[in-house]
Amino acid sequence: MRNFHITYPICEIVNPNNCDTAIATILVKDPCDFDNSSDSCNVIINIYIYANSDDTNEFLNIQGIERYLENSIEIYNRWGVLVYNVDGYNNDLKSFRGISKGRLTFKQNSKLPEGTHYYLLKYTKSNGSTIERTGYLYITHK
Structure with a gap:
C-alpha cells in the first residue's frame, strides 16, 4: 500500500489573485486486498x-x-x-x-x-x- 500526494493551486476565475493550495492524497492498494x-x-x-x-x-x-x-x-x-x-x-x-x-x-x-x-x-x-x-x-x- 502506498500513498501519493498531489499538490495543486486553486484560483478564482474572476479574481486570479485569490488562490489557495489543495492537496489530494491517493491511496494505492494491492489488488489482492479488495476481497x-x-x-x-x-x-x-x-x-x-x-x-x-x-x-x-x-x-x-x-x-x-x-x-x-x-x-x-x-x-x-x-x-x-x-x-x-x-x-x-x-x-x-x-x-x-x-x-x-x-x-x-x-x-x-x-x-x-x-x-x-x-x-x-x-x-x-x-x-x-x-x-x-x-x-x-x-x-x-x-
Whole structure:
C-alpha cells in the first residue's frame, strides 16, 4: 500500500489573485486486498521439477509467494508420507528441490523418486484471510 500526494493551486476565475493550495492524497492498494475470494491474486505454482542440475526448473517455483510472508507448505509422496515441510517458503533459501526432509520412508536429504507428489500450501493475505491450495507436482531427474 502506498500513498501519493498531489499538490495543486486553486484560483478564482474572476479574481486570479485569490488562490489557495489543495492537496489530494491517493491511496494505492494491492489488488489482492479488495476481497476475500480465494481466486483473487492467487499465487501460481509451477508443478514440474526437473531435478537434473541443469538450472532449469530445479525447484518448486511459486510465483507471487513473496507477497505472502506468512505461508507454509507440506509435500507428501504418493503414499501420503510427509517428505518436506517449511514455514516461510520463498523460492530461494527455503525452496523444495526434490530432496526429502522427512523422517520416514526416505533417508533425509536424499533425492525423492521420480513421479507424482502432492502439496498443501497455506498463505495469509494482508486482510487476514487464509488461502489453502492443494494439488500435485511432478518430479523428474531426466
